[in-house]
Amino acid sequence: MVKFCEENGILLFFLPPHTSHLLQPLDVGVFNVYKHYHSEAIESATLTGCSKFTKQDFLAAINSIRAKTFTLSTIQLGFRLSGIWPMSPEIVCEKSVEYDPARLPSAPSTPSSHSTNSTSFSTPKTIEKIRNVEERFSRISHDIEASQNLMQKLSKGAQACLYELEELRREKEMTQAATAARHARYVFDRGGLYRRHT
Structure with a gap:
């Protein structure tokens, strides 16, 4: 990856340790959108009678999830929310906690x-x-x-x-609505089997 970046004039931005929750554009702005569309795919499958979202279901939905998530505006939002571009250090500084030794206990104590x-x-x-x-x-x-x-x-x-x-x-409300919709599509017959409404 580093070689590819060097050959294509891409500058790598190395994040300081323990800061990805503040500075990583994927963590800050993209993964929430990804989770949203993933949840939408599961909900859609559930509403159409899917009782278990399997690996095959996931693989069938992943292209759509990625296409909806990794848009130019979402990627730019990740960089903006992390203060990387446009450069806005105050965004990260406001979320950081200032170290104040005066607020620590004066004498060491056992954990x-x-x-x-x-x-x-x-x-x-x-x-x-x-x-x-x-x-x-x-x-x-x-x-x-x-x-x-x-x-x-x-x-x-x-x-x-x-x-x-x-x-x-x-x-909970969405799950209850999906369950009710799924149950509405089935009837319980005398033989103890579920049959889909026609």
């Missing part, structure tokens, strides 16, 4: 399930992480800025959970 590290630099999205934030509140109640920071993290975590819950609710 435990209630370690503050899991909530220091990320939005809490699990019950355990939210409990860790609650525990930290009791230790820093005198520090208004740190308390506000933790409140923001809790708020972001709650919003993320609510978005996920709403997405699950929508998926």
